[in-house]
Amino acid sequence: MDVLTDSTTTAGPTATRAASSARTPSPRHWLRFRHAGKTGFGTLAGNTVHEWRGDMFGACEPTGTIHGLAEVQLLSPTAPSKVIALWNNFKALGEKLNLAVPAEPLYLLKSPNSFAAHDEPIKKPLCEGKVVFEGELGIVIGKTCTAVSETDAPDHVFGYTCANDVTVADILNRDASFAQWVRAKGFDTFCPMGPVVATGLDPATLTVTTLLDGQIRQHYPISDMRFSAAQLVSLISMDMTLYPGDVILCGTSVGVGSMKPGSTVEVEISDIGRLSNRFGA
Structure with missing residues (x-):
């Protein structure tokens, strides 16, 4: 599953971050996924998905769990109200x-x-x-x-x-x-x-x-x-x-x-x- 055309732009997980990403110094690729019947979110690094917990748009932190990209079902990246x-x-x-x-x-x-x-x-x-x-x-x-x-x-x-x-x-x-x-x-x-x-x-x-x-x-x-x-x-x-x-x-x-x-x-x-x-x- 080729979802990124340039994986070098993906940064790995870091500490809790603020909601606004407009001032983020380096690009990060966020996604939503389903794994083992549960919906989660995290960051994509190459062919691995680094799971996070909390609010993707607010305070969140990495759980330490890493999934292979082929092991998860990708969802629409957000669940918008409109x-x-x-x-x-x-x-x-x-x-x-x-x-x-x-x-x-x-x-x-x-x-x-x-x-x-x-x-x-x-x-x-x-x-x-x-x-x-x-x-x-x-x-x-x-x-x-x-x-x-x-x-x-x-x-x-x-x-x-x-x-x-x-x-x-x-x-x-x-x-x-x-x-x-x-x-x-x-x-x-x-x-x-x-x-x-x-x-x-x-x-x-x-x-x-x-x-x-x-x-x-x-x-x-x-x-x-x-x-x-x-x-x-x-x-x-x-x-x-x-x-x-x-x-x-x-x-x-x-x-x-x-x-x-x-x-x-x-x-x-x-x-x-x-x-x-x-x-x-």
């Missing part, structure tokens, strides 16, 4: 589609039933329609925030993860009286995330690569975002309270395409890892 997904947040795609530059973030919510983990199959909906992949960066909130400033926003970010904002494209505008964003993006398993949450990163330096059956379909820099990570956290927190574990999907860029049953989609982000899911019946 996932917020951006529309028209990348200049390249907005210009290609001739979309007006938004004055504020445009977003929707992905339903909890859509959350899925690395290696979990993406279920084919019972309805007909073209199902598309959208490789994205996810911002994971680490500290409750309401109406935070752009300057303070990074202190409320825990880390970053890979995500696939799966959509039944044909549903979106099928009814001229109502754009069906929630339904189109809310089917079971339509929001794979993971495999880890990486802390201590500068999101503006990251690049998203999406592969369909091994072929690169998307390759774009996060620096092309219309609203930066800090701006997204700040502006969205003006609308609603963000809680630890909540995820903001930053939107996608050019190269979005359709999947057919049996296809495998991988979303790889430098210094985070590679999220892989097979689309099937």
